[in-house]
Amino acid sequence: MTARVGQIIRSHGRRFIVEADGQVYDCTTRGKRVDYACGDIVDILIQNQEQAVIERAHERRSLLYRQDDWKTKVIAANVTRILFVIAAVPSPSEELLGRCLIAAEAGDIEPVIVVNKCDLPETATLLGKLQLYVNLGYQLVTLSAKQDFSPLQPLLRGHTSVLVGQSGMGKSTLTNALLPAANARIGDISTALDSGRHTTTHATLYHLDADSQLIDSPGLQEFGLKHLQAADLVHYFPEMRRYIGQCRFHNCTHRVEPNCAIMNAAEIGEISAHRLSLLQRLTLELG
Ligand code: GDP
Numbered sequence: 271m272t273a274r275v276g277q278i279i280r281s282h283g284r285r286f287i288v289e290a291d292g293q294v295y296d297c298t299t300r301g302k303r304v305d306y307a308c309g310d311i312v313d314i315l316i317q318n319q320e321q322a323v324i325e326r327a328h329e330r331r332s333l334l335y336r337q338d339d340w341k342t343k344v345i346a347a348n349v350t351r352i353l354f355v356i357a358a359v360p361s362p363s364e365e366l367l368g369r370c371l372i373a374a375e376a377g378d379i380e381p382v383i384v385v386n387k388c389d390l391p392e393t394a395t396l397l398g399k400l401q402l403y404v405n406l407g408y409q410l411v412t413l414s415a416k417q418d419f420s421p422l423q424p425l426l427r428g429h430t431s432v433l434v435g436q437s438g439m440g441k442s443t444l445t446n447a448l449l450p451a452a453n454a455r456i457g458d459i460s461t462a463l464d465s466g467r468h469t470t471t472h473a474t475l476y477h478l479d480a481d482s483q484l485i486d487s488p489g490l491q492e493f494g495l496k497h498l499q500a501a502d503l504v505h506y507f508p509e510m511r512r513y514i515g516q517c518r519f520h521n522c523t524h525r526v527e528p529n530c531a532i533m534n535a536a537e538i539g540e541i542s543a544h545r546l547s548l549l550q551r552l553t554l555e556l557g
């Protein structure tokens with residue numbers, strides 16, 4: 271049996287498709303281990319032309335978890351770019367955006383806010399609301415997936431990207447526009463696995479060009495945050511970092527304590543009330 275290094279380009283519950291030296295292999299894992307994800311770089315042992323066994327994963331640059339009621343699951347590994355797709359219609363959730371930015375900060379992944387459907391007049395109001403995030407230093411790009419998605423292309427170059435956002439914001443439209451018609455190599459082998467299409471871990475990695483990849487996980491609305499510690503949350507709010515260590519109590523939860531530096535900053539308008547309440551809600555959720 272030959273050992274190779276490859277990358278997981280499709281995950282499907284306990285089954286994985288690994289690409290190694292231009293070949294694709296339908297892989298199982300050794301023992302019961304299944305905590306591999308699309309995007310993982312793995313050592314495989316090749317058994318025949320179509321099958322291999324995953325031995326181990328290499329160290330990950332990042333990990334993203336799927337939001338799940340019953341369990342936290344890994345959805346993608348080695349992502350370097352999160353594209354949060356938002357549009358004026360149907361009514362967008364600032365809460366989801368806030369949570370996505372936390373997942374990005376915690377994973378040390380660069381987020382970009384992609385404002386889609388800029389052909390709609392309602393977009394102006396949305397952009398007004400999103401100015402807060404631009405002021406915080408986040409990149410924002412406006413486009414219309416239906417008309418011209420090219421503003422996105424420089425942001426994808428050199429990255430492994432993932433699209434996330436509420437249903438109806440245009441993620442599938444964008445994905446279809448971005449993917450080259452033929453990603454033929456995974457075609458045949460993945461059809462066999464398609465019966466499990468709706469498993470929650472379903473994800474596919476596509477090569478956009480030689481050094482850009484897109485991990486498509488249909489229907490991905492938000493990432494899980496359950497692996498985070500409540501006490502670390504303030505680190506993931508760029509505007510709050512300067513107040514770390516300034517609260518009266520070192521274990522301040524920034525909710526009810528007197529002389530809380532973060533609540534004081536919110537009171538004088540240096541932190542938005544919306545962002546403070548997101549911090550407080552997440553603190554309760556993770557506490
Ligand atoms: P998803 O649920 O995020 O994958 O969203 P879809 O890609 O399915 O898009 C939802 C709806 O928005 C569809 O009816 C699309 O045709 C529409 N849509 C997508 N992009 C645009 C756009 O740039 N402008 C307009 N006006 N509609 C769009």
Ligand code: ZN
Nearest residue numbers: 517522524530
């Ligand atoms: Zn505090």
